[in-house]
Amino acid sequence: MEASHLEKCLNLVPQSYISQGQQFRASRSNLVRILLEKQKLPEESWNDELIEFLLSELAQLDSNNALGNCGAGEREGRVYSGLVARRNYRLVHGVGRSGDVTAVQPKAVGSSILNQLCTKLTLDFIRIVGARNAKSCIIVPMATGMTLLLCFLALRKRRRGAKFIIWPRIDQKSCFKSMMSSGFEPIIIENQSDGDELRTNVTEIMESIKRVGAENVVCIHSTTSCFAPRVPDRALGVHWQEIATICKTHNIPHIVNNAYGLQSSKCMHLLQQ
Structure with a gap:
């Protein structure tokens, strides 16, 4: 919930409660900010709720999740089963374009951010476990x-x-x-x-x-x-x-x-x- 939304809640709960909630929200947002800024594995592992929070926020940036979107575009992500959509955190559009799996997809901003971020985190992990001179890597869904x-x-x-x-x-x-x-x-x-x-x-x-x-x-x-x-x-x-x-x-x-x-x-x- 954005700060402007919380301001509208002042007539629902006391200001002190709103301030407390803002602190909780700020601590979570700060961890996300640090991750996006440093693009390295966090020193302390994230819990499931924080990971799901980030995935949900990124999913809302994809065009297929826009309110009122009918998903009729040529490359729109469309999922019939709600179970499948939830299983993939509604990140269903896909990434890449024109044969380049690493390219940014304009209709899937959130998925593209996640793809680029995961690549950065994977490279950081490879360096941590020993290959310090590794210059680049690519994540592909293959064995x-x-x-x-x-x-x-x-x-x-x-x-x-x-x-x-x-x-x-x-x-x-x-x-x-x-x-x-x-x-x-x-x-x-x-x-x-x-x-x-x-x-x-x-x-x-x-x-x-x-x-x-x-x-x-x-x-x-x-x-x-x-x-x-x-x-x-x-x-x-x-x-x-x-x-x-x-x-x-x-x-x-x-x-x-x-x-x-x-x-x-x-x-x-x-x-x-």
């Missing part, structure tokens, strides 16, 4: 396979003519499908047996580069989290520096599948190194 696919497609313009992805093998179908779906050809590097573990064959990676030519390699696709007995690629510690050094020496991009790695401070700090 590992489709996210990797986007990364590979992003390299297409940078690596024109290249068609091979060197991939130290892990037994996860989504990783393999992402390379195939992107239109590239994976060069599968079989692992080496080391006691009861399977480890990256760095020598075979180098041989594959020599065989097809560095200019024909889209990237080296390594992994930080695997199912036993496969251990993380030698992209960790001294061993990872081997892959990173190979990429730097031959000017080959290095895509690291760090699914679940954000939960590991070791993975994140080694990525930072």
Whole structure:
């Protein structure tokens, strides 16, 4: 409730009560102001009521929630089920435009603010957990396979003519499908047996580069989290520096599948190194 609305309530309740309510409202609004100003994760976590307050305020900025709006526009957010609308806090319009998911949508001001803010908060989190040099990030509603696919497609313009992805093998179908779906050809590097573990064959990676030519390699696709007995690629510690050094020496991009790695401070700090 805005301050001007509270002034109209003076004939309903005493001024002292209004002042008390204004203080409660100001403390909540101040937390929202700090979040929007700093665009970083708050030092103290928010309760559900405060989060829902912010989401409700942002939802009111979207055109589909305007009073008297019939929702007949070409790209208006329309929801038949009230249950679905409440489940999504009435943020139903969507974001992005013209194929750019990060672009601001003029009919969805609140959703666009939320999208940009979440991106800032996610980048802050990534830096907090170890990747202090991270410069940017993007939030997409996808899991590992489709996210990797986007990364590979992003390299297409940078690596024109290249068609091979060197991939130290892990037994996860989504990783393999992402390379195939992107239109590239994976060069599968079989692992080496080391006691009861399977480890990256760095020598075979180098041989594959020599065989097809560095200019024909889209990237080296390594992994930080695997199912036993496969251990993380030698992209960790001294061993990872081997892959990173190979990429730097031959000017080959290095895509690291760090699914679940954000939960590991070791993975994140080694990525930072």
